[in-house]
Amino acid sequence: MTEMVRKPFSFNRVLIYTVLLTAAAVYLVPLVVMLLTSFKTLGDISSGNLMALPTHWTMHAWHKAWSTACTGVSCEGVHHFFWNSFKMAIPAVLISTGIGAFNGYVFSKWRFRGSDLIFSMMLFGCFIPFQVILLPMAATLGKMGLANTTAGLVVVHVTYGVAFTTLFFRNYYVGVPDALVKAARLDGAGFFTIFFRIMLPMSVPIFMVCIIWQFTQIWNDFLFGVVFASGDSQPITVGLNNLVNTGTGVKEYNVNMAAALIAALPTLVVYVLAGKYFIRGLTAGSVKG
Amino acid sequence: MSRLELRAIRKTYGKAERETLKGIDIDINSGEFLILVGPSGCGKSTLMNAIAGLEDISQGAIVIDGTDVTTLEPRDRDIAMVFQSYALYPTMTVRENIAFGLRIRRQPKEEIDQEVQRVAKLLQIEPLLDRKPSQLSGGQQQRVAMGRALARRPKIYLFDEPLSNLDAKLRVEMRTEIKRLHRRLRTTIVYVTHDQIEAMTLADRIAVMKDGELQQLGTPKEVYETPANLFVASFIGSPAMNFIPVTVQKGDRGLHAMVKSDSGETIDLPLPLALSAYENKEIILGVRPEHITQIQAHKEGQPLVARGRLTIEVTEPTGPDVIALVNINGIPVHCRIDPDHPVDPGDVAELMFDMSKTSYFDPATEQRITL
Ligand SMILES: Nc1ncnc2c1ncn2[C@@H]1O[C@H](COP(=O)(O)OP(=O)(O)OP(=O)(O)O)[C@@H](O)[C@H]1O
Ligand SMILES: [Mg+2]
Numbered sequence: 001m002t003e004m005v006r007k008p009f010s011f012n013r014v015l016i017y018t019v020l021l022t023a024a025a026v027y028l029v030p031l032v033v034m035l036l037t038s039f040k041t042l043g044d045i046s047s048g049n050l051m052a053l054p055t056h057w058t059m060h061a062w063h064k065a066w067s068t069a070c071t072g073v074s075c076e077g078v079h080h081f082f083w084n085s086f087k088m089a090i091p092a093v094l095i096s097t098g099i100g101a102f103n104g105y106v107f108s109k110w111r112f113r114g115s116d117l118i119f120s121m122m123l124f125g126c127f128i129p130f131q132v133i134l135l136p137m138a139a140t141l142g143k144m145g146l147a148n149t150t151a152g153l154v155v156v157h158v159t160y161g162v163a164f165t166t167l168f169f170r171n172y173y174v175g176v177p178d179a180l181v182k183a184a185r186l187d188g189a190g191f192f193t194i195f196f197r198i199m200l201p202m203s204v205p206i207f208m209v210c211i212i213w214q215f216t217q218i219w220n221d222f223l224f225g226v227v228f229a230s231g232d233s234q235p236i237t238v239g240l241n242n243l244v245n246t247g248t249g250v251k252e253y254n255v256n257m258a259a260a261l262i263a264a265l266p267t268l269v270v271y272v273l274a275g276k277y278f279i280r281g282l283t284a285g286s287v288k289g
Numbered sequence: 290m291s292r293l294e295l296r297a298i299r300k301t302y303g304k305a306e307r308e309t310l311k312g313i314d315i316d317i318n319s320g321e322f323l324i325l326v327g328p329s330g331c332g333k334s335t336l337m338n339a340i341a342g343l344e345d346i347s348q349g350a351i352v353i354d355g356t357d358v359t360t361l362e363p364r365d366r367d368i369a370m371v372f373q374s375y376a377l378y379p380t381m382t383v384r385e386n387i388a389f390g391l392r393i394r395r396q397p398k399e400e401i402d403q404e405v406q407r408v409a410k411l412l413q414i415e416p417l418l419d420r421k422p423s424q425l426s427g428g429q430q431q432r433v434a435m436g437r438a439l440a441r442r443p444k445i446y447l448f449d450e451p452l453s454n455l456d457a458k459l460r461v462e463m464r465t466e467i468k469r470l471h472r473r474l475r476t477t478i479v480y481v482t483h484d485q486i487e488a489m490t491l492a493d494r495i496a497v498m499k500d501g502e503l504q505q506l507g508t509p510k511e512v513y514e515t516p517a518n519l520f521v522a523s524f525i526g527s528p529a530m531n532f533i534p535v536t537v538q539k540g541d542r543g544l545h546a547m548v549k550s551d552s553g554e555t556i557d558l559p560l561p562l563a564l565s566a567y568e569n570k571e572i573i574l575g576v577r578p579e580h581i582t583q584i585q586a587h588k589e590g591q592p593l594v595a596r597g598r599l600t601i602e603v604t605e606p607t608g609p610d611v612i613a614l615v616n617i618n619g620i621p622v623h624c625r626i627d628p629d630h631p632v633d634p635g636d637v638a639e640l641m642f643d644m645s646k647t648s649y650f651d652p653a654t655e656q657r658i659t660l
Contacts (some may be wrong), residue, residue, distance in 0.1 A: 112305075179376035182343050183437070187390035188364035195388075201380035 038062060038258040045253050061144075061254035065262060069255050071242035078259050080232065081239025085266075087150050088235055089218045092157035097210040099158070102166020102202060105195050107166065108173035109181050119170065125163030130223050148230040149236075157218045162197055166209045173199065175265060186259040208277030216267050236263045291354045291444035291477050293317040293340070298349035300335055300656050301499075311501040312349070320475040324488045326524070327452055327498035333481045336498075337447050339480065342366050353444060364393075369438035370447040373454065375420035375430045377437070383409075386420040387436045393442075408436045411470070428459045439470075448480040452487065455518055464490065485527050486636070497521045519655040522575045531581070531622045533574045534652060537567045544568070548597075550657055551616040552637070556597035563660035567649075572658065575648035578612060581624035583632075586639050593644040601636045615640070 033050050040054040040062050067077040083274070107119045118238070137156055138147070146152030184194045225235040234242075241262045244256050271278075290416055294317070300310040309332045317323050317569050322339055326334050338344040340351060346649035357364050369390075377386050391401045399576045409415045412432045424429055431451065448467075452460045468491055470615055471478060473495035487493055489509045497504040497512060497520075506516040516522035522530045538559060544560040564572070588594050601617040606612075611626045624640060649658040 038585075177374055177376060179372040179374050179377065182338070182341070182363075183370070183372060183376040183391075184378070185343060185363045186341060186368060186370050187437075187441075188393040190364075193393065198378055198380075 025173055028074055032260055037193050038254055038261055040254050042250070042252060042254060060101050061258040062262075063237060064065070064252075065233075065243070065255045065259035069252075069259065070241050072246055078090045078236060078239040078243060078262060080235055081236040082262060083149060084229075084233055084239075085219055086235040087263075088157070089215055090155045092109075092161065092218050093211055093214040095154070095157045095167050096161035097207065098216055099162050100167075101169045101200065101207070102195070103162070103166040103169075104169025105199055107170045108176070109178065109194075110191070119166075122163050122166050125227045126167065127158070130160075134223075134227055138228065147229070149235060150229070150233045152232065153224060154237070156224050157214075157221070159169045160224075161214050161217065164213065168206055168213070169203070172203065176202065204281050205277050208274045208280075212270055212274055212278050215270050219267050239263075290319045290475060292319045293445055293477055293479070294350075294352040295336075295340070296341060296350040296352065298331070298336070298351070299347045300339060301347050302335075302528070304616045308347075309390040310339070310346070311502050313498075313501075315496055315503065315506060316450045317477055317479065320393075320477055320495075320562055321472050322478045322480065322491055322493045324492035324495045325479060325498060326483070326488050326495060326599070328506075329483075331498045332356075334449055337449050337479065337481060340445075341368050341370050343449055367444045368447060369441055369443040369445075370449065371434050371438050371451045375422075375434040376429060377433055382419050383414065383425070383433050383436075384644075386542055387435055387440045390437065390441050402566040406438050408440045411439065412436050412466075421493075427543060431455060431463060432458075435467075435470075435547055444477065446476055446478045447649055448478065450481050450483065453483060454456075460484070460487075462562070465466055468489065480510060485525065488525075495525075497524060497533055499506045499524075514646065514648075515657065516575070517657050519573065519575075519650050522648060522650070522657075525576060528578050531574075531578065531620075532575065532650075533617055533622065534565070535574055535618075536569065536571050537564050539565075539568055546574070550597060550599050552598075552600065554597065556617070556642075558595050559593050559640055561593065561644075561660060562647060564658070567658070568590065571651040573652050573654055574644075576622075576642070577646065577652060578623040578625040579610075579616075580643040580646050581622065582641050582643070583626050583630040584639055588641060588643060591643075591645070593647075595644065596639060597640045597642065598637055598639050599639055601632045603634055603636055604632060604645050613638075644647065 011184070020047055036051070037045060039057050040048075041058055041060070044055055047256060066079050068075060069077045071081070100288050103122070107115055137159075141147045141152045141155065144152070144155070146155060179197060181194055189197065191193050195279065207272055219235075220237065221235070222237040222241065225238045226241070229235065229238065240259050295313050295315045298310050298313040299308060301308045313336060315323070325336065327333055335344060337347045340363075342358070342361060346359065350357055352358065366509050378389065381389065387408055388401050389407050389413065390393065390538070391404060398405075406415075409418055412435060414432050414436060415431065417425060417429055417433070431454070432654050434451070451467075452463050452574075455463060465489055471491075480491060482491075492509050494506060494508055495512045498508045501518050505512055505521045507515075507517075510580070512521060515531075516525060523532070533548060533557070535548060537544055537546060540557075543562055543580070546558045546560055548556050548558060550556060558574070583594065599617070601613050601615060602621075603614040604611050604616075606628065609628075611628050611632065613624045613626050613632055615622050615624060626632055626638075639652065647660070650656065651658055
């Protein structure tokens with residue numbers, strides 16, 4: 001029996017692993033190159049090959065990218081932009097996820113005349129390209145007095161993200177048996193009590209999905225950042241762009257790479273910490289009740 | 290202990306073109322155990338949800354203890370419901386599940402603890418109080434669902450197929466337990482089931498529904514022995530009642546009907562004189578399988594008893610009886626035979642017809658002919 005179960009060597013296995021490992025390597029090479037380059041000196045870069053280890057490991061490029069590199073006129077590195085991104089992303093993620101949870105709850109458990117139509121129209125929001133809303137949004141932000149502010153960016157990202165978060169939560173809550181809501185109503189719970197005491201506690205997986213999705217979208221956004229923010233409210237993506245495009249003469253690849261890694265770090269961390277929920281939340285639609 | 294009156298309840302769902310409830314009128318006495326049966330989709334759950342206040346009704350009134358509650362919210366009706374799917378709150382422990390309704394109603398903590406203890410003891414779920422629903426077996430979840438309903442001591446309990454997800458043995462156990470609970474608490478209960486035995490054993494009265502209409506309301510005995518129409522007759526009882534269309538004829542010894550066995554032999558079935566209005570007309574005999582049996586000496590010579598020779602086609606031993614299939618007038622007919630009188634497929638057996646318990650139906654109206 002055991003021989004049949006354990007096949008120590010099979011052609012298929014080897015093939016599968018070879019393909020997977022190759023694919024992983026292909027995807028990892030750019031990251032490795034970036035990491036290696038960010039720890040090299042400029043001299044090392046111009047003389048050596050891309051994949052070679054640094055002859056002399058140094059944090060100099062990271063320091064410079066963080067606090068002294070020039071991004072346009074000022075030369076203070078990207079750290080302001082980095083914190084700006086947090087100031088924008090955290091409230092935007094939380095608000096859009098919260099609104100999405102509430103919308104999803106209403107669209108799945110408290111349907112009313114026309115609620116399906118409204119839901120379809122919200123879904124439409126998922127398919128509207130960024131470019132289309134630039135001008136109207138700029139005008140709206142101007143009227144609200146939020147042009148060129150972090151709060152303005154938060155408004156933009158919340159507006160845009162609610163379509164997605166509503167879709168996520170609504171589909172998740174459709175899988176929750178209606179009998180739960182009925183039982184709670186008979187127990188005397190009202191609309192909000194059911195939302196906060198019954199629905200939200202069972203929403204951890206879909207919260208994780210929404211948070212990862214929204215955080216990645218918002219953190220990586222460049223277009224809204226470059227259009228709706230200026231100066232001290234610009235996010236890290238804009239900062240990175242400025243850093244790479246400023247600078248005269250010799251290209252400081254090591255500094256560029258370090259700055260790019262700084263810009264990518266938070267989304268990586270979020271994935272590592274919450275990634276398993278992402279998979280789980282996407283696959284496990286319903287709740288065992 | 291509360292009286293529940295359903296007055297001419299009508300319900301049409303928002304987008305549906307057909308009416309789901311077409312005027313349901315039932316008075317449920319205080320402390321009564323009412324069982325609701327009917328085919329799938331006939332509106333049982335809809336009626337339960339309407340009573341609970343989870344669905345609005347289109348017309349009619351729901352009255353509890355003389356108070357019209359038709360427009361009240363579920364929480365203000367003081368009704369508890371046990372769902373087929375149990376609907377336990379998955380993120381709460383058993384204790385929290387049971388206490389939830391009491392907490393919402395802001396009862397003092399000591400009272401809640403006491404109540405949880407009382408209910409847990411009653412249902413023997415004390416060791417489970419700190420578990421989550423996902424860590425319980427189906428039977429245990431079912432108990433917790435009942436516990437949640439019992440905790441508030443509401444005026445009325447609604448059970449919507451509470452046992453249908455349990456295996457056969459557990460179902461019998463819980464059935465007994467529910468009956469015992471009802472004996473003790475004497476609370477008004479409305480209970481939906483698909484299970485014949487559950488209906489017959491638990492009910493004070495049974496309400497049979499079809500297509501949103503009440504077909505018959507009566508004690509289990511009434512519904513079983515004097516079904517109001519062909520539908521009730523065929524729905525209640527397993528194996529189902531046999532229906533044999535015959536023509537009422539007048540003979541020298543009173544009314545009778547002639548039927549033919551599969552071999553062409555004529556069997557003469559005596560009919561009560563009360564059917565004289567149907568002389569030379571067609572009626573449908575409704576004969577329960579237990580009234581076609583082996584020859585029983587003590588019934589010999591009684592007025593509404595007949596004999597006939599029939600070929601046994603199939604036998605199904607159930608343990609206490611053997612259900613045998615024969616053919617009368619070309620219609621398959623089930624009989625119930627004592628296993629001590631062995632019959633085998635292919636045998637020609639002499640069977641006894643006890644017509645004193647037969648129901649008679651008008652083929653045109655499908656209604657019972659009351660004698
Ligand atoms: N929310 C709804 N909207 C529209 N029609 C509905 C809705 N709920 C139920 N119905 C319809 O009403 C009818 C009665 O449904 P109901 O659930 O009351 O049947 P039931 O007697 O409980 O059946 P079962 O024995 O299968 O549980 C069905 O035809 C069903 O399709
Ligand atoms: Mg139902």
